[in-house]
Amino acid sequence: MDNKSILLKNCRFIVTQDRDRKILEKTDILISDGKIKKIAKAIPEKSDKVIDCSYKMVMPGMINTHTHLPMTLFRGYMDALPFNDWLPMIMKMERDLTPEQVYFATLVGALECIRFGTTAVADFYYFPYERAKAIKEAGILGFLDSSVMDKPLFFKDADEAIDFSEKFIKDFIDDEDIRPVATAHSIYLSSRETLVKIRDIAHKYNILKRIHVSESEKEFRESLSKNKNTPIDYLDSLRWLDEKTILVHANWITNIEIRRLAEYGCKVCHNPTSNMKLAYGKVMPLDRMLEKNVTVSLATDGPTSNNNLDIFEELKVASLLNKFIEIKDISDQQIFDMSNINGAKTLGIEDKTGSIEQGKQADIVTIELTKPHHYPINKHNSLISHIIYCLNGNDVCDTIARGRILMENQEIKHLDEKMIIRKFQNLTGGEKIW
Numbered sequence: 001m002d003n004k005s006i007l008l009k010n011c012r013f014i015v016t017q018d019r020d021r022k023i024l025e026k027t028d029i030l031i032s033d034g035k036i037k038k039i040a041k042a043i044p045e046k047s048d049k050v051i052d053c054s055y056k057m058v059m060p061g062m063i064n065t066h067t068h069l070p071m072t073l074f075r076g077y078m079d080a081l082p083f084n085d086w087l088p089m090i091m092k093m094e095r096d097l098t099p100e101q102v103y104f105a106t107l108v109g110a111l112e113c114i115r116f117g118t119t120a121v122a123d124f125y126y127f128p129y130e131r132a133k134a135i136k137e138a139g140i141l142g143f144l145d146s147s148v149m150d151k152p153l154f155f156k157d158a159d160e161a162i163d164f165s166e167k168f169i170k171d172f173i174d175d176e177d178i179r180p181v182a183t184a185h186s187i188y189l190s191s192r193e194t195l196v197k198i199r200d201i202a203h204k205y206n207i208l209k210r211i212h213v214s215e216s217e218k219e220f221r222e223s224l225s226k227n228k229n230t231p232i233d234y235l236d237s238l239r240w241l242d243e244k245t246i247l248v249h250a251n252w253i254t255n256i257e258i259r260r261l262a263e264y265g266c267k268v269c270h271n272p273t274s275n276m277k278l279a280y281g282k283v284m285p286l287d288r289m290l291e292k293n294v295t296v297s298l299a300t301d302g303p304t305s306n307n308n309l310d311i312f313e314e315l316k317v318a319s320l321l322n323k324f325i326e327i328k329d330i331s332d333q334q335i336f337d338m339s340n341i342n343g344a345k346t347l348g349i350e351d352k353t354g355s356i357e358q359g360k361q362a363d364i365v366t367i368e369l370t371k372p373h374h375y376p377i378n379k380h381n382s383l384i385s386h387i388i389y390c391l392n393g394n395d396v397c398d399t400i401a402r403g404r405i406l407m408e409n410q411e412i413k414h415l416d417e418k419m420i421i422r423k424f425q426n427l428t429g430g431e432k433i434w
């Protein structure tokens, strides 16, 4: 898989996601040393590896800006519980997690990402060293943390959890594959002191910080009575809001708060499937966010509340939510942007990835346009519409991340997928199936 140069030959379509959102036809892409070296017609075939893309649509790798990969362990558990009943049950099970379970669960999640064309993932959880090892082996880019709350599951107290979180940040600050993030679980599980310490760590290392916020009505109302502020205003009072802040969910949010997020340049992760499954009563108001030019990216949330890691599905659900009651003024292009270029902006890597352009990292997926549900393709429809409404993760044919082929023709060669799934199944107490 480690070819120094790769030529994607005669790509039928290249959905570039560049500034002009150009779609190129019958064009080649030359990849060298992990980067996109050239995009042109008829590039000579001198590369170590040539992939014929005559029937393929080529697009940027998906970016999943919020998940909890180890929660693959609990996939299919408690599907019928609303958030406020679900979370305590989950946390009770998480107390018994072992490092080995987290490592294999992360590997399984990362394999799913590769199969569904995701090349960068922001993963929010505990056991960062085990997750980092798994993400490195998988070959995707990971934004990882050791999430902090006041009554930590694996530490004596919040201070010990914060020290561990900072140690991980220090250890990975210059890593190529893993970007550390300062994370507080939420305002309802983190005190004012904890939130301030996490903010200060983020500033000290000049890294991203993130938090689940304004998820449920309960959180919103409790914040009003306890903090005398909405969740967003409360974070603002703690000087938590800036362009390096990632707010996950933001479902219960007022127009004034949205304006504030826009002013600060905060980024918002939209998790539409998970939000509906956990019965939050509201999802993030995408139309109002876009109207104020807030950067919104797409995310699956964890595999226990989704229950998969397919960003193609999130595109469709996000779009449908804005058509369910009335057709909102949101274009297919704006929806699609959330899965790549906006994801890159959210993670502060838009100069490196999120689009197919010369000089950027080669984070690329291909779709072979040979299936019944891909057709027709003509002047009455658009490829972007097909990506949102017709495709799903299983359509991905090749996944290339930073110039490494992680999946070719739906085959993953650098990891023993069968062994990993068997081991994972065994660690969950399940019988051998495959």
Ligand SMILES: [Zn+2]
Pocket: 066, 067, 068, 124, 212, 248, 301, 302
């Ligand atoms: Zn989450």
